[in-house]
Amino acid sequence: MKKINEISTLCGVEACAIISEQNNPRVEVWPSDSGVRSVISRFRSLPGYEQCKKMVDQEVFLKQSIGKVYEQLKKQREETRKMEMTNIIDHYIQTIEFNGNSMSKSDLNDFSSFIDENLKEVNLKMKEMTIKDQKEVGNGVGL
Template identity: 45%
Template sequence: MTRKKVKLAYIANDSARKATFKKRKKGLMKKMSELSTLCDIKACAIIYSPYDSQPEAWPSPAGVQHVLSKFRGLSEMEQTKKMMNQESFLRQRINKANEQLKKQCKENREKEMTQVMYQNLSGEFGLQNLMNMADLNDLGYMIDMNLKDINKRVESLAKMGSHDNSQGSPAAEPEANSGSQQFINLLQGNIGFGIGGDEMMNFFASDSNWSNGPLFP
């Protein structure tokens, strides 16, 4: 059974905080020992706590002195090369969370516009319900991406059909082109709000009209 994810926040309860400290400290010491033994590296740890009158040093005070002396012997550039304080660590976490948020927003927007596109093809949704230019830009992007996928599929089937013809088999290209044309005809017939289907397709095909959409650069 998987363990419950611990919320990284200050533990207000004194007894729970002390128990967590002892448990985590023991785990930290174990990991330090494993890292040092398995990878043959020099490592040390100094832990101050309100529960002990003296700081605890691992592996020993002499061992800590040896590692610190070696560290101080490095140039200032080498010392700070991979150093990270609390502020930079939190900044890194925030930047990573922001990137994940942007990625999720883009995925959600793509799904939303894909749903709008298919609803429009089925006649359940009209473009007059899209309230701003950003929606039209994003919808145009999704239509263009789908048409590109269809064209790639058609080309692939056409090559397979050409190969089959050389072997004496019926061609697959007409069927593929028929399916592609049906999809394009549906788009041309269903996408429009006061202007012709061809004009709307030309609108979506123009990079200047949709390439600067907010979520689909």
């Protein structure tokens, strides 16, 4: 009952609770019998589409929750991958500088060009893989 009160207060929503146990004939209500009747009465006075607008069953709720967690995981994987790539580049630069070969402006320009060229190759390979995947799915291989 305490949690229902907290949620109602914090979220600024009208709420009620009816709690019954299988082996206990006594039913608990919150905030009171008249409070429960009032909330239910207001709910029933809403048009049908308003009553159902935000209702979900357990299956839908779990699917929505899983979808949200999946998106968070996807974002976290992308961030982790970016950090890995940054660490690889940083390690390469530090290795060059540690070996007494500090990078000049010219070296950094060459390094940037090297990365750009490799990026073009990576993008080309990705396009080739995408085309290959599309062909496989079209032929039923990817099913």
